[in-house]
Amino acid sequence: MMGERRVDQGSLFYEFSLERHVPADHLLRAIDRFVDLTDLRVRLAPFYSSVGRPSIDPELLIRMLLIGYCSGIRSERRLCEEVHLNLAYRWFCRLGLDGEVPDHSTFSKNRHGRFRESDLLRGLFETVVRRCIGEGLVGGEGFAVDASLIKAEANRQKGIVGTKGLPPELTSRAIDEYLAVLDDAAFGAATDVTPKFISPADPAARWTGAHGGQAYFAYSDNYLIDLDHGIIVDVEPSTAVRQAEVTAAKTMISRSEAQFGLCPTRLAGDSAYGSAAMLQWLVHERGIEPHIPVFDKSKRADDTFSRSDFAFNAGTDTYRCPGGKQLTTTGTVVNDGTTLLYRASKHDCQACTLKPRCCPKEPARKVPRSIYEGARDLARDIATTEAYAVSRRQRKKVEMLFAHLKRILRLDRLRLRGPTGARDEFLLAATVQNLRKLAKLIQAPTMLPAT
Structure with a gap:
């Protein structure tokens, strides 16, 4: 009815x-x-x-x-x-x-x-991190670092050719912030390369085609996480270039120690953090094991001997070539004081039967060696251990956080402009991700009925 x-x-x-x-x-x-x-x-x-x-x-x-x-x-x-x-x-x-x-x-x-x-949003984020530490969700021994590109609130079709620069008559809050970070190692001073295009709406956003598709303006969202439960220990914005991401990683590691007393014993990351200077900083300045692939471009593509075919003797500070001859150095550094050159004797090379595979176009072979090669060798040794394989698997937690950030929280494009706008959005999103992790891992106490 x-x-x-x-x-x-x-x-x-x-x-x-x-x-x-x-x-x-x-x-x-x-x-x-x-x-x-x-x-x-x-x-x-x-x-x-x-x-x-x-x-x-x-x-x-x-x-x-x-x-x-x-x-x-x-x-x-x-x-x-x-x-x-x-x-x-x-x-x-x-x-x-x-x-x-x-x-x-x-x-x-x-x-x-x-x-x-x-700095209210930074304070809010750190309050939540301290709660995570208090709940025992942060081990503090193993960290992972990574960065993800987030599209800026800037129209890719309205970019200005980078070599022309911004018209002097343009004024906005985003332009003022751009001028303020020109000397910042995480933004303007990260690289000397002039971007192909500059956005007049948000000049600090970097024109990038890193994903292989259409290029666009973007910022890098940098995360430092604890590997136990994937808690975000720190977050930092930077321009979308590798050097700036490395600078942001150093900032986050130093700040997490200053704010929370966290000193990890190992750091997992991809090859973007495997530069010689970064590995040197981790090993000798911070005492952190780099579970990071070494960024190495010494492999030759013309089928001649690469640097890895030469054996280094730390005791005599010499290289030994595949033909058994020694390469020595005068101690003069090149490449802005970061590289030593080890040279073979011209007499040895001219009489060597391996010369066509070693230095076919040069009278004698020379091998460059970074002044930070000791840290690179340590990273290579760590890469052969089981602990390194475990860190590589655990590092996926930071990638999952970025996937959650873009798909669930829908932060695949910024709404605010300028470095401070990116910083505000990244801090709030990371705070929410930590709060959701707390809610998931720490069960609410059950209320017993009165008797």
């Missing part, structure tokens, strides 16, 4: 509880246990006036931003609409049923002012 038509009759009184309407297994309920904003007001207090109209609660803004990045809501205008309508979002933001949702423009005003001036 068809039911009767329902007539909307307003009641005089309602009994409604948001607490009861948010499911026990809801993601926001699981995350809420680990959101600690107790020192937020202390950090922001110097940036507010003691007189005037009360501002929007900064805790409300941060909770709304966490919802946006956790749920993949990329638009702050849409975020305000969703918080207004969604009961779980209202519960997480402590708004109740009749709490007023702030206007979307409030986020921009606070982001460009108080939040960046107080």
